[in-house]
Structures are given as C-alpha cells and as structure tokens.
Amino acid sequence: MTEPRDPQRENAEREHPIPSLHTREPSEAAPGGEAAQHQPAREAIFQLAGVSVSYGDKPAVRDITFDIGNNEITALIGPSGCGKSTLIRCLNRMNDLIPSATVSGRLLYHGEDLYAKEVDAVEVRKRIGMVFQKPNPFPKSIYDNIAFGPRVLGMKGSMDDIVERALTRAAVWDEVKDRLKTNAFGMSGGQQQRLCIARCLAVEPDVILMDEPCSALDPISTGKIEDLMLELEKEYSIVIVTHNMQQAARVSDKTAFFTVELDADQKNRTGRVVEFDDTEKIFTNPGDARTEAYVTGKVG
Amino acid sequence: MSDTSRTHFQDELASLERMALGGLDMVSTSLERAVETVVNQDVELAGMVISDDDRIDGRYLEVHQGVLSLLARQAPVATDLRTVAAILHVIKHVERMGDQCVNMAKLVPLAGHEPPSDQRLLDNIRRMGAQARQQVVQSKQAFERRDVELAQDLVRQDDEIDKLNRDCFHLALEIGDDLDRREWAMHMMLVARCLERIGDNAVDIGEQTAFVVTGLFREFEDASHPELAPPTPAA
Secondary structure, rough: OOOOOOOOHHHOOOOOOOOOOOOOOOOOOOOOOOOHHHHHOOOOOEEEEEEEEEEEEEEEEEEEEEEOOOOOOOOOEOOOOOOOOHHHHHOOOHHHHHEEEEEEEEEEEEOOOOOOOEEEEHHHHHEEEOOOOOOOOOOHHHHHHHHHHHHHHHOOHHHHHHHHHHHHOOOOOHHHHHOOEEEEEHHHHHHHHHHHHHHHHOOOEEEEEOOOOOOOOHHHHHHHHHHHHHHHHHOOOOEEEOHHHHHHHHHHEEEEEEEEEEOOOOOOEEEEEEEEOOOOOHHHHOOOOOHHHHHOOOOO | OOOOOOOOHHHHHHHHHHHHHHHHHHHHHHHHHHHHHHOOOOHHHHHHHHHHHHHHHHHHHHHHHHHHHHHHHHOOOOHHHHHHHHHHHHHHHHHHHHHHHHHHHHHHOOOOOOOOOOOHHHHHHHHHHHHHHHHHHHHHHHHOOHHHHHHHHHHHHHHHHHHHHHHHHHHHHHOOHHHHHHHHHHHHHHHHHHHHHHHHHHHHHHHHHHHHOOOOOOOOOOOOOOHOOOOOOOO
C-alpha cells in the first residue's frame, strides 16, 4: 500500500516549489475564506465549479464543473466550437488578453482562486505553460529560444544547464545538441514542437496546457510527443485539447467530453461538459449516449 | 442524435456480426447431424460432419481476420469496441462447438457396426442434442436482439442439459456387466460430455450479449463459487 500523499510536503521537497501566484497580500476573502471550504477531497491541481466564459454577451462555454488531477493527463475532447480551447485558455488566463472575454464561476489552482484580484496573470502563465497547435519557435537560435524565458524571468543558475535540462526533458537534446546556435526554423515540425515544449519547461511550470499539439505533425513526430507527454506526466500535470480520439485514448488518464448546445432561440452555440470520467471508461463504456455517439464517430 | 457518419464502418461491423452469428447456424446444423449420426450409428453422416467442420473453421478464420482488420483500421471504441471483442469470443465458441460435433462424429466408428446400444441412453442423448441445439439457437437470438434476459435464460436452459448429462452417467452405470455394452456406454458418456460443453459455450455467448449491452462482464454462473451466482430470471 502506498502512503497517502501530502501535497504541502511534496511541494516543499520539489526542486522548484510552487510559489504563490500573488504579487500582493491576499485579501481576507480569498483563499482563507470561501475557497478554504472547497478544498479538494483528492489532490486536484485545478478545481472548476460552474465556470462559464462569454465573449461579449455571447456565452462560449457554460457551467463547467470538474477537477483536474495533479500529475495526470486530462484530455478535453468534443466537436469543433464546443469551447475546449476557450476553457483551456482560462486555465492560464490567456483569455485575459481578449477584452470582451469574461470568466465567471470558481476556478481554483492549488486551492487558490486563479481569478482573484491579487493574482498576477504573468506569474500564472509562468506556472501554467502552454503549447499551441502550430509550432511557434521564435526567429532565434535553438539555444536562445530556450533561454528567452529564463532570462526574462531572471532565473538563477547556469543558463547552459537550464537549456540542456529543458531540451533533455523534452526529448530533443540528442537531436540538437550539436547545433544549438543554429536557427530554430531549420528544425523539423516535430522537433520545433518539442522545442516549444522545452521552452515551456525551461521556466519550470507545474502545468502544461496543450492545444492540439500534434495536429500539424506526422505520425512519427506525434508518437514522440505522446511518449514525451507520458514521461512529463511524472513531474507535471498536463491538459490537452485534441480532436484525435485515439490520441486522447492513448495518453490521457481522464477525459472531459464537451458538446455544443443551442440556446432557446437557436442563435447562440454554447459549450457544455457532458461527461468527465476515467479515459478508459469514456472509451469502453461511456455513461452518456452523447459521449457514445461522439467517440464512436456517429456524430461529429 | 442520429447516426450520420461512419456508415461504412457500421456496415462492416454489422456484416462481421452476421458472419459470426451465421457460424452458430452452421453449428446448429452440424450438431443436429452429429446427434443423428450417434443415435443411428450412421458412419457416412459422421464423415460429413467431420469434413464440414472445415467450413466452420474457415468461418472462424474469416471472422478472426475481420476483427483484426476492424481493430487496425477503424479503432472502434465504446459499444462498437465491446461488440468487436464479443464477436471474437462468439466465433471462438463457434469453432469449439464445431469441434465438439466432430468429437461426437469420430466416436461413431469406434463403437463398431452394430453396437449393443441401450434405448434409454440413446433417448437421453437425443434429448440432450435437442436441448443443446435449442441453446445454440437461443444464444444467437439473444445476441442478435441484444436481449440480456433471453441471454440469462440460457443458464436455466443449461441446468436442463446438465441434468440430462447426470442422467446419462447414471444410465451408463446401470448398463450391466457386459464388456461391449459398457464400452458403448462409455462412448455415450463422452458424447453427453460433448453436448454438455456445447451448452456451456452457448451460455458463454449469452454472457457476451450481456457484456455488449451493459459494458460489464460477469459470468452468469461461477463454477468455482456457485454461492455468488445472481438469481436467474423465472422461466
């Protein structure tokens, strides 16, 4: 039998403990107050309760409630326009950059309100990195791509070590170690995507968000990214949006299935979570007929 | 929600299921012939049962390859995945039931030209054959209709064939001291055993029906723990 986990002790023992997201002292009403009454029964890195996102007066996703576990891979699946990407962008406050976007409901990260006034969005995005659909290396050398974030953040230690560690963790070091000073655009698509993952890892996040990270890659590169995800899961929590059902089945521990609902006047399409469960359950015996229809490809 | 896509895959899956269940029709025919062979000591018919088993084996290989192909190309999930897995089980049972028919047919020439038979034992074998055949047909219907209740009723049916099997045993014990009659009775016990196993295979197919429908696999009857078996529906 394994001993029960102690998140606080584990955090203290981490090479890079998870720092507070606050740039200011928390207000009395934040973590010590209402949020403290909603501590997760099991260890959850994110707790979503009634989360809704709107662009202007148009709701994009509505009433999302589930927990995302620590050191797990959570897949978000569903048809186009169901709000998967909208939701994943809420997890590191990327939607802050869209003026018309509003987020309501409760979204806790390590038990803290991610959208509390005193939370620094830049610190959030440092702790919660993101990898996008299309590899987006900077027009710089491989080395400088990795070193960029740590330099901006003023991270201490040998930059060479930071670069090597990040590239090694992203399983691309052996392929590029002899050409670190060459332009990153000279890498293959799969290598560029792993470089982007390395760039994300270089600033020591504890969550990696991936928005269709393999949709532009060939099967070999996709396989490498999937292997990498399974390795990274030991140290990081990963949330992935994917349209590839088999990819979700192969790599994730938990899966949330989203669907699109039309409102009463049939004008607005809003994303809802139909089912959230163990991935094995979702792909062998889903509990909801809508999930069944989607994963079996009967409706798209 | 209506089915709007993957129709080609759904057609392929339905075709594969029809092929597997068609195997049960082949078994049903083979079973009927095997029992007739035993009861009438018909060596010619026995040869036909044995040679026709190649068709059942061929069906097994065909469905097995179809299952592999569907898994590789279509990556089925959820109910589709369970159906594919169940089809693989069904066709394996079809192949085994076919082999049991062959086993029965092969015993016929061993019993000799005009064996010293016992009418009560032969009647019992005939009843077992009819019961086994009914179970094979019912297992097919239950799977086709995704009828869990009908599938579970196979347990009750199987109790019947088990009872007839025990009756065969007792009749064989009472056959007397004549060595030829005792040898013949031993052969009939082996035939009864084959028929009893076919009944078990039919129950296993019923379990696959329940698995496809509910997503949960459990044995209708646990031979090692009969006390844990759920109550069977009333007949």
